[in-house]
Amino acid sequence: xxxxxxxxxxxxxxxxxxxxxxxxxxxxxxxxxxxxxxxxxxxxxxxxxxxxxxxxxxxxxxxxxxxxxxxxxxxxxxxxxxxxxxxxxxxxxxxxxxxxxxxxxxxxxxxxxxxxxxxxxxxxxxxxxxxxxxxxxxxxxxxxxxxxxxxxxxxxxxxxxxxxxxxxxxxxxxxxxxxxxxxxxxxxxxxxxxxxxxxxxxxxxxxxxxxxxxxxxxxxxxxxxxxxxxxxxxxxxxxxxxxxxxxxxxxxxxxxxxxxxxxxxxxxxxxxxxxxxxxxxxxxxxxxxxxxxxxxxxxxxxxxxxxxxxxxxxxxxxxxxxxxxxxxxxxxxxxxxxxxxxxxxxxxxxxxxxxxxxxxxxxxxxxxxxxxxxxxxxxxxxxxxxxxx
Numbered sequence: 001x002x003x004x005x006x007x008x009x010x011x012x013x014x015x016x017x018x019x020x021x022x023x024x025x026x027x028x029x030x031x032x033x034x035x036x037x038x039x040x041x042x043x044x045x046x047x048x049x050x051x052x053x054x055x056x057x058x059x060x061x062x063x064x065x066x067x068x069x070x071x072x073x074x075x076x077x078x079x080x081x082x083x084x085x086x087x088x089x090x091x092x093x094x095x096x097x098x099x100x101x102x103x104x105x106x107x108x109x110x111x112x113x114x115x116x117x118x119x120x121x122x123x124x125x126x127x128x129x130x131x132x133x134x135x136x137x138x139x140x141x142x143x144x145x146x147x148x149x150x151x152x153x154x155x156x157x158x159x160x161x162x163x164x165x166x167x168x169x170x171x172x173x174x175x176x177x178x179x180x181x182x183x184x185x186x187x188x189x190x191x192x193x194x195x196x197x198x199x200x201x202x203x204x205x206x207x208x209x210x211x212x213x214x215x216x217x218x219x220x221x222x223x224x225x226x227x228x229x230x231x232x233x234x235x236x237x238x239x240x241x242x243x244x245x246x247x248x249x250x251x252x253x254x255x256x257x258x259x260x261x262x263x264x265x266x267x268x269x270x271x272x273x274x275x276x277x278x279x280x281x282x283x284x285x286x287x288x289x290x291x292x293x294x295x296x297x298x299x300x301x302x303x304x305x306x307x308x309x310x311x312x313x314x315x316x317x318x319x320x321x322x323x324x325x326x327x328x329x330x331x332x333x334x335x336x337x338x339x340x341x342x343x344x345x346x347x348x349x350x351x352x353x354x355x356x357x358x359x360x361x362x363x364x365x366x367x368x369x370x371x372x373x374x375x376x377x378x379x380x381x382x383x384x385x386x387x388x389x
Contacts, residue, residue: 029212029213029214030213030239030241030242031130031131031212031213031241032130032241033130033131034128034129034130034254035071035105035128035129035130036105036126036127036128037068037102037103037104037105037106037107037126037127037129038102038103038105038106038124038125038126038127039084039086039106039107039108039109039114039117039118039124039125039126039127040099040102040106040107040108040109040114040123040124040125041108041109041110041111041113041114041115041120042066042099042108042109042110042111043110043111044057044062044064044109044110044111044112044113045057045064045096045097045110046058046059046060046061046062046064046110047059051064051066051096051097051098052066052072052075052078052097052098052185052186052187053075053078053079053095053096053097053098053186053187054078054158054186054187054188055078055079055094055096055160055187057096062110062111062112062113063091063092063093063094063110063113064093064094064095064096064097064110064113065082065084065093065094065095065096065097065107065108065109065110065113066095066096066097066098066099066102066107066108066109067082067095067097067098067099067102067107068099068102068103068104068105068106068107068108069098069099069100069101069102070103070104071104071105072095072098072099074183074184074185075098075183075184075185075186075187076165076166076167076183077095077165078095078096078165078187079094079095079096079134079159079160079161079162079165079166079187080094080095080131080134080164080165080212081093081094081095081131081132081133081134081135082094082095082107082129082130082131082132083129083130083131083132083253084107084109084117084127084128084129085117085127085128085129085254085255085256086116086117086118086125086126086127087117087118087122087125087126087278087280087281087283087297088116088117088118088119088275088278088279088280088281089116089117089256089281090117090256091109091113091116091117092132092135093107093109093110093113094134095165098185107127107129118280119278122297131165131212133163133164133213133238133239134162134163134164136161136163136235140161140235141161141231141232141233141234141235142159142160142161142162142209142217142219142232142234142235142236143159143160143161143229143230143231143232144157144158144159144160144207144219144222144229144230144232145157145158145159145160145227145228145229145230146203146224146225146226146227146230147188147226147227148226148227149226150194150202150224150226151194151202152194152196152198152199152200152201152202153193153194153199154191154192154193154194155181155189155190155191155194155195155196156188156189156190156191157188157189158187158188158189159189159207159209160229162209162211162235162236163211163235163236163237163238164211164212164213164215164236165211165212166209166210166211166212167210167211167212168180168209168210169181169183169189169207169208169209169210170207170208170209170210171195171205171206171207171208172205172206172207172208173197174197178208179195181195202224203222203223203224204221204222204223204224205221205222205224206218206219206220206221206222207219207222211236213236213239213241215236215237217234217235217236218234219232219234243260243263244260245260245263245264245265247263247264250263250264251263251264252264252265253269255269255270255272256270256273256281256282257270257271257272257273257281257282258272258273259271259272259273276293276296277293278293278296278297278298280296280297283296283297284296285297285298315361317361318359318360318361319359319360319361320338320339320357320358320359321358321359321360322335322336322337322338322358323335323336323337323338323341323355323356323357323358324355324356324358325353325354325355326353326354326355326356327353327354333353353367353368354366354367354368355367355368
């Protein structure tokens, strides 16, 4: 029995169009490849179709990225979804743009996507990624958009909203054979001479789409309606490829520890490694004696100038005058007279303080970790005696 669907128009009244749904054809090809490179960030194209793929991105949607020049492959990557593992976690993004300067394996992410898996200050981060099926809500179908100006002598159209990237698009001729449509760098399929064998009319058309997964769908009798999204009632089937544990259609995945976890494995995700103080899986940053996260990718060096009472003075004969207290961003918080004043430094509400220690022999700068109060109690009395000389 033939099924029919209502075509969707982006911004105005729905038009009732009859499009038969074709069964899925072709054998599934399972791609388990992983790629490595560098992740970077740019402003993205949210709220526009300004990416090289010409795919509209909602204004609040930052889950998109630009593929490196080589793997963009003349727009073949457009509309594909990629799962990216970064230092602080993972994210799934849709390819809507091209990064001409990026090397093979690199991905340029929308800024908010980048900050989900790394800190913005990192600039460039190591990533591993793989192609994954795009998450499709129930009933979500492939869309066709015919460019304005198409005619029996010039064909231009784009296909959107598919579960897997497109490997090939063909149109059916009147004799029943199929011919491949040429795909441009900007993700439109163009034939300069048109594809209508009857030059007295434009459309309707029948297309055969082949996904990178190997599946094929046939979309029949699509009428020509320029500049609107036409629903097709057709979508590529959900994957039945084996997961990393070998279970067909399973949910196990390689995690940030490089371990196959989740799904049927019985292994908790990310349980085989730990995150460092920066939140980076398998990172090497650590908390120093000042309570600061240093080493690893932080760019920070261990604190070795912690204030420790009279031992922090310029010399054994120096007399402490007063101490100026600042927060870790250099904002002035107040002044204390001596070490006893620092014993109640918790009133500043800070985890770590920066100190300017004023003495009769000059000023020295020191760091002070606010949980290190106890060792000062034995020094406070000595400081008082020194000032009374």
